[in-house]
Amino acid sequence: MTVFTRVAGVVIATTHKELQIMRRYPVAIAVLLGWSLLLPAAYVAQAVGFSGSDPAALGAFADRAGTRAVTAYLYLGWAVYLWVSLMLWGPGLSLRDEQLRGSFEALFMTPAPRASLLVGGAPAQLVPAMLIFGVVAAMLRFAFGIPLGWLALIGGLAVIAASIPVLLALGALFAVAVLRFRDAEALVSISRGAVGVLCGVTYPIAVLPGWLRPISNALPPTQIIALLRTAVLHPSSLSGQLGRLWLVLGMAVLCGAVALWLFGRALARSRTTGRLGQF
């Protein structure tokens, strides 16, 4: 059995386990889907309240955002935000839960490859994520009458697939941070705030101060949101975004390598200090 098959076996088993638990609590997924519809609707209402359908206001928005489709812009931003939330702090919180429950050491007493434990149940989050994207697409198409052709749907799915590695890697980094600092709530708040403010979820990053824009551009969620909006709203322009796509994939490699290195160090340290199972 190769390392790859061992890692794959553990990831599949962990995903299966997480889905078994998830299936017991369908209300949690229903609430998530509700949020993915209601939260952006509030922002759409806010936008309409501020400027109505004034062509000048829409023009100003299009200058900064590259589109006049405010509703689709907000819904897609929020869909990615929720997806990033699931993938980013899902694994970290899951490991933290293992620590608090007392099952964390039981995992590390098995010969399972450590990297597979770090990825943990993140792939299971693809299920609610796909439901979110499906519901949002249906909402845009049937409630707001926004045309979503095959090209837009395929492009959107391609962007989602291409961004999985970087979100897994970021989730692993987050998990390492949770293990190190043993305070998931504070880290979630910081990350949630950073993504909400810096990544262009509800407004174009062009409105940010100049010194903040490079930071915003360096964050993978910013790139994913931009790619998804292009794929869905301007599918014919997606081929012009290859540079951005490579950037996202490169970030995945970099973040993944850093996460693995830090995880190795964190484990070695916890074997010395005896803090692996402590909380």
Next chain:
Amino acid sequence: MRVEVETAVGLIPPVPDAAAAIDLVGLTKVFRKARRAEGTTVTAIEDISLSVRPGEVFGLLGPNGAGKSTTIRIIATLLAPSAGSVRVCGIDALRHPRQARQRIGTVLGGERSVYWKLTGRQNLEYFAALYGLPRRIARERITAVLNRFGLRDAADDYVERYSTGMRQRLVIARALLHEPVVLLLDEPTLGLDPRAAQTLHECIRQLRDSGHAVVLTTHYLEEADALSDRLAIVDHGRLVVQGTAAELKRGLGAVQTMRLRLRATHPDAVDATRDELRQRGTIASTEAADDAIDLVLRSASVDDLVPWAIAVAARHDVTVLKVDVEPVSLRDVFLAVTGRELDR
């Protein structure tokens, strides 16, 4: 207070045993304290050497904080020792932890370490995958361990509905999924009612009989005595003495222990009583208890010493409030080698 051990049973020298399932030599663990704490280090265990053979239950007996769990965690590869070596089935567990883990089943922290939101079977399926068992073999093993630990009928119930004893059995079943040679059980009966503990004891004996090397930590003397083929007493991080329970008891040079509670009108009377009692044994301890004195006499005599002891006390105008006589037990061994009772 530590006392010198007046016993023939000494520390067994650390000879690596090729046939041993576990070989620990000179195991030491020193923790660094938090920066602001006084002192810089805490020695959790020091120079622990022991070996355990397949088909043997080895008890690690000691009070809370003695270093039992630290020893178990090092064998389980969860903790790196500061010095010493650990071999599991001949494998250097410090250099090859993954290979060692494949041969170890560990029960730590009791019944909290299972997923309460999954069924018993789902828990076992998940851990079978973590141990890399092929599906067909995993199914067979899961059925086998569920039957073995009496969980077959509850296999598809959620663990949150299990009793504490059932969860503990599930944890042990999980530890046996990959058929390890070595089984590490850290305080396995903690929190169990007597009946559940008895069932677990039976399980442990069966595991021993089927060839597993079992290391059991406990601070229950009776449990260590009843289950262990050999045992070691750990105190303040040091392995004080090891051997079979019979060897340790024989090492005391006594067959019975008499515990007396005495009350005297003046202290000299107790001293005189104690001096005369020494004619038939050794005084293991003398402690003030409220307005009385508790005295433990160990004797090699097989005679009934109660009438004699009461007569001695009467001669010195001392009242005997209570007297108990029992065969020498591990409690006496612990008192002799550490200078205090296990629960103090």
